[in-house]
Amino acid sequence: MRYVLAVARHGSFGRAAEALLIAQPSLSRQVRDVEKELGEELFVRGASGATVTAAGRVFVAHARQVVAMADSIGEVVRAETPPRELVQIGLPPGLSTEWTSEVARGLLRHVPGADVRFVEAGSAEQLRLLTQGRLDVAVVHQLPPADTWSALLASDPLGVAVRPDHPLASAASYRLADLDQLRVLVHSRDQIPTQQDGILAAASSSGISPVWIFARFVEHSRACAEAAEADAVLVSSHTAVRQLPDWAWRPVQDLGQPMNTWVVRRNDARDVVALVIGVVRASRTRPDAESQRED
Numbered sequence: 313m314r315y316v317l318a319v320a321r322h323g324s325f326g327r328a329a330e331a332l333l334i335a336q337p338s339l340s341r342q343v344r345d346v347e348k349e350l351g352e353e354l355f356v357r358g359a360s361g362a363t364v365t366a367a368g369r370v371f372v373a374h375a376r377q378v379v380a381m382a383d384s385i386g387e388v389v390r391a392e393t394p395p396r397e398l399v400q401i402g403l404p405p406g407l408s409t410e411w412t413s414e415v416a417r418g419l420l421r422h423v424p425g426a427d428v429r430f431v432e433a434g435s436a437e438q439l440r441l442l443t444q445g446r447l448d449v450a451v452v453h454q455l456p457p458a459d460t461w462s463a464l465l466a467s468d469p470l471g472v473a474v475r476p477d478h479p480l481a482s483a484a485s486y487r488l489a490d491l492d493q494l495r496v497l498v499h500s501r502d503q504i505p506t507q508q509d510g511i512l513a514a515a516s517s518s519g520i521s522p523v524w525i526f527a528r529f530v531e532h533s534r535a536c537a538e539a540a541e542a543d544a545v546l547v548s549s550h551t552a553v554r555q556l557p558d559w560a561w562r563p564v565q566d567l568g569q570p571m572n573t574w575v576v577r578r579n580d581a582r583d584v585v586a587l588v589i590g591v592v593r594a595s596r597t598r599p600d601a602e603s604q605r606e607d
Contacts (some may be wrong), residue, residue: 313346313375313378313379314332314379315328315332315339315342315343315346316343316346316354316368316371316372316375317372317375317376317379318331318332318339319339319343319355319362320355320362320364320368320372323361323362323363324361324362325339325340325343325357325361325362343355350367350371352365352367352368352371353365353367353368354367354368354371354372355368394425396424396425396426396427397425397426397427397582397584398426398427398429399423399426399427399428399429399448399449399584399585399588400428400429400430400431400446400447400448400449401428401429401430401431401447401448401449401450401451401588401592402430402431402432402433402437402438402441402442402447402449402450402451402452403430403431403432403433403451404432404433404434404435404438404451404452404453405432405434405530405531406530406531406548406550406551406554407451407573407599408550408597408598408599410597411595411597411598411599412430412599414595414596414597415591415592415595416428416430418591418594418595419588419591422587422590422591423584423587423588423591425584425587426584426587426588428588431447433447434503434504434530435450435452435453435454435503435504436454436502436503436504436505438450438451438452438576439452439454439456439457439576442460442576442577442578443457443578445578448577448578448581448582448585448588449575449576449577449585449588449589449592450574450575450576450577451465451573451574451575451576451592451599452573452574452576453504453507453571453572453573453574454504454505454506454507455506455572455574456574456576459579460576460577460578460579461576461577461578461579461581462574462575462576462577463574463575463589463593464572464573464574465573465574465575465592465593465599466572466573466598466599467570467571467572467573468548468549468550468570468571469548469549469563469564469567469570469571470507470546470547470548470563470564470567470569470570470571471486471546471547471548471549471552471561471562471563471564471567472486472491472496472544472545472546472547472561472562472564473533473544473545473547473551473552473556473559473560473561474486474543474544474559474560474561474562475537475542475543475544475559476558476559476560478543478544480494480543480544480560481559481560482560483560483562484562485562485563485565486562486563486564486565487564487565487566488514488515488518488520488564488566488567489518489520490564491515491520491522491544491564492520492521492522493521493522493523494522494523494543494544495522495523495525495540495541495542495543495544496522496523496524496525496542496543496544496545496546497525497527497529497533497536497537497540497542497544497545497546498511498524498525498526498527498545498546499526499527499528499529499546500526500527500528501526502528503528507569508526510568510569511524511546511567511569512524514566514567514568514569518566525540525542527540531555532555533545533547533551533555533556534555534556537556545559547561548571549561549563573599575589575592575593577589
């Protein structure tokens with residue numbers, strides 16, 4: 313149909329073929345096929361070009377309408393389809409890839425109106441971005457601010473990974489008293505603020521004096537521990553499995569400081585954000601349990 317219109321517009325098979333970027337014999341064959349199907353000649357071919365016949369004029373008039381309608385279908389569909397809303401979701405380092413993949417698939421399936429973007433950031437940075445309106449959903453390991461909406465996704469015991477050559481590594485379980493005088497690597501306050509306060513309070517109540525080494529670390533726990541000559545690293549089991557596989561990890565029985573994971577949003581969040589959070593909370597995989605464990 314478009315080929316016939318091109319020949320009619322240019323008045324020549326040669327010029328039409330050039331405009332369509334196809335070979336002239338191919339164009340002539342395509343038009344002949346249309347004429348055979350209709351049982352009518354659409355053009356009178358001559359040395360000076362191609363002249364539209366009476367039947368051709370009728371065909372061209374209808375073809376122009378059909379092509380115009382076909383070209384407008386995309387615009388009509390786009391006009392009737394609601395635009396997708398951008399939703400930015402923060403993810404802290406170390407979450408289970410199984411969980412994040414399940415959430416991503418669930419959002420595509422259940423919230424097609426959301427144009428989801430994941431943002432990797434620590435808990436403190438996520439909450440700052442959330443307050444600034446630059447993040448819609450935060451997944452964090454620190455207690456959410458009181459002026460936000462939040463829900464607990466998971467809670468797992470915090471423990472220590474002890475270097476293989478340390479005597480404590482062979483113990484069946486760890487207690488706070490076991491950490492006395494040990495060099496223990498812990499996340500810094502600006503990384504997980506509430507964790508540091510709880511750990512210091514628990515140590516003080518137990519009357520122990522570990523040598524706390526506060527540092528920012530995410531994916532390089534081992535390097536940080538080696539550089540600091542730490543005897544132990546305070547992390548979740550998931551991080552220990554991934555980054556310190558030969559260090560002996562045990563939960564600290566009387567620490568009372570679980571590794572919590574919350575999902576957080578602003579109180580004035582859009583409706584689509586609430587739908588996204590519903591999918592996040594419905595995930596059957598634990599966010600902190602990749603092959604059993606997390607940070």
